[in-house]
Amino acid sequence: MKHTKLMKPVNGLRHSGDLFAMSLDVLRTIPRRPFQVREFVQQAWFVASVTILPTALVSIPFGAVIALQIGGLTRQLGAQSFSGAASVLAVLREASPIVTALLIAGAGGTAICADLGARKIRDEIDAMQVLGIDPIHRLVVPRVLASMVVAVLLNGLVSVVGVAGGYFFNVVLQNGTPGAYLASFTTLAQLSDLWAAEVKALVFGAIAALVASYKGLTAKGGPKGVGDAVNQSVVITFMLLFVTNFVLTAVYFQIVPQRG
């Protein structure tokens, strides 16, 4: 019976509403003093420590795949001199924010959700509220900010590692010319691409942490409930991230003039 209840469209609407309401609460709570510096640093360190290595390991093959695809394509078209330009563009604009998002949601978000969910079912969150402490201020805000900061930094890491991976595959494995690859870097990509990617990463980091916190704080039904919450938080975050990515990309193309 519980499951049929979950399937009700009204329920879905209510959850989106609650999630949105919590996001507004977080926004309103951010300026409130005292800022939880310790929690923020701990969380930032924690999210970074669970995401850095997987991110680097994922971005190398990701850059390589792009290099392979583009290398083959440009050779067929006789435009090898553009292979560097195209692969930088692909990595910088799309690959790095998406890889960042997947890892922030998959590694950071799940950890946040599981942590808060476990506290919720142990009544720790209720206890905190009864002790007169707002869990949004105390727990959620530092996590959201930490996840945003780490997402921005990770995005930089993915860009560097991705481009390096692409260079390696193009030059060493596909016998591309190093000079041409490097020289064409800026023919298509521009600095604003990097800024746009960083903005995307910032937004993705916020969404991942918000959804994870919401799902964690509303977990119920014992240990199984925490598992369900983590599962749902990943699915919901991924869906939201891909939609947001599309919207942000569309907006970016509208407001920033493109090269070429």
Added chain:
Amino acid sequence: MGVEICVEGLTKSFGDQVIWQNVSLTLPAGEVSVLLGPSGTGKSVFLKSLVGLLKPEQGSIRIAGTDITKLREHDLYEVRKSFGVLFQDGALFGSMNLYDNIAFPLREHTRKSESEIRRVVLEKMEMVGLIGAEEKLPGEISGGMRKRAGLARALVLDPEIILFDEPDSGLDPVRVAYLNQLIVDLNAQIDATFLIVTHDIASARQVPDNIGLLFRRELVMFGPREKLLTSREPVVRQFLNGRMQGPIGMAEEKDAATMAREAVHFGNALQKEQPSPLDMTPRLLPGPGIDRPPRWQAIAESEARREGTRS
């Protein structure tokens, strides 16, 4: 000094399911009250409503004159500072040791110096008998210790109201007896208003001034201990005696057919049963080392008189 809690016409439901409706009771200032009820009658929900963690659909909860169901979230946090709540499993913060757990409310809400905090924390830890366990993590100690640590944390802000969510669940009878004594001693020492939610009859008979019984989505009865212990109301008698015969069945309530069958089987013995003085369990009094305030003096005297008439 404790404050009075006045609940009127309170109704709470989750979706279509009504948990309880039209609950009205007054918890007198400084007294110990127990709320009883079979499992799943929403006792914990009632407790969470009192601290504003859940919003009831109807009715009012007035604490020292303020209706907390009408308060905004921000003001609610202020009101909650006068509450101490002992959750079922203590609800300690898993990442902190016992000392930090108990010091937590002081560090958050007061400007006390660390040495002053230390004094208060150790005082409360001594009250609940946890001296020497300061450095332990909640995961490393037994359920009974977690409860006592949760109680110490609930006490540090000198609350005016203390709520206990099933203090006896998961404890052995000896520990339950110690905890009951601790509750009575605390009441004599700090004079706050106590509400204990439980389904342990032995505790309910010995500890409180007032007893309430939740059943079938309603508050069946609420009143002084004597009134409920000698009541002839079938639900109250069945529950307080822990028997199978009566309106309460395995699944919440019995249907008429089962009731009729039982009536034939047991005859009319139940109806004829008269309340006897034996129904009155002697009351638990504060321990010998505790200074009794006037209220407890009076209780002790009336208990002594009752002892006298019985023998």
